[in-house]
Amino acid sequence: MNKKVCRKCRKIIVETEINAKGKEESLKVCPVCGSTVFTTFWKGTALVIDPDKSEIGKAMDVSVPGKYALRLSR
Template sequence: MVVSRGYRKPFKACTKCRLLVPHEAPTCPSCGSTTFTDVWSGVVIIVDPEKSKLAKMLGIEKPGRYALKLGL
């Protein structure tokens, strides 16, 4: 897939917990961090972290949309 230079992903990723948030968000609603990156890939949506084996493997404790890989 070729992406044009003007393309901007709809979310930025928190560098601490990998939660995907809108670009307008000043802080991460999950962990409170103010450090974000636009360089990320892969998405996982966790609905019920208590029951999700994947959430446990990734260390995710809150429901949400998360980046799988960050390219800081």
């Protein structure tokens, strides 16, 4: 499964989703911040479960739980 990272909020997103009709659909808009700029080059991942209590979540300014990229390469 291909993944990409939102350049704005660093959320890791699965590039394609199966839509209601059972077809593969590529995500063009970040579900977290609405940005349309993505990268497929990143280093490290951080799983933020509770952004309010997580140090990583606070440091990365994350407000939505999920997997985030630690560093973007390009």
